[in-house]
Amino acid sequence: MDPQKRRTLDDFGEKLISQVRDEACLYLQRVISGRMRDAGSKQLFGQYRKLDSEAARVLQRFLAEAVDACLVRFLAFLDENEAKVIYQTDDGRQVDVGALSDGLVGEVHTDQGWIAKFSSFKDTVPESA
Numbered sequence: 492m493d494p495q496k497r498r499t500l501d502d503f504g505e506k507l508i509s510q511v512r513d514e515a516c517l518y519l520q521r522v523i524s525g526r527m528r529d530a531g532s533k534q535l536f537g538q539y540r541k542l543d544s545e546a547a548r549v550l551q552r553f554l555a556e557a558v559d560a561c562l563v564r565f566l567a568f569l570d571e572n573e574a575k576v577i578y579q580t581d582d583g584r585q586v587d588v589g590a591l592s593d594g595l596v597g598e599v600h601t602d603q604g605w606i607a608k609f610s611s612f613k614d615t616v617p618e619s620a
Contacts, residue, residue, distance in 0.1 A: 496591045503578045503588045504598055504605035507562075515558045516612040523551070524619045547618070554616040559599070559606070566596040 521527050525536040542550065569576055569589060576589040592598055599605050
């Protein structure tokens, strides 16, 4: 792939991972660490605190898997429906990033994929960071 196209695609991926995936993981981390103050989050935190340590670790792993599943299914939806994904680069260009890739969903989970390269949350949503 042309290096400029790869940079554009990775810039999009970095922002997608940090602003969507990691923000979702951060929100869930706040819930399971008791830092959210709304009634629903307080209730979930109370239930989470009752889990033994193994169940809590499984839930933390499951939360990251659930976030990833939603992200992957959304990207697959875009790919399958050949949706244009217009991304404005830092220099103001508008680029269809979907056209830069053989499939956006394939950019997420590999050793050099967006999660591996850009995420603060690799395999779990830890109780606190």
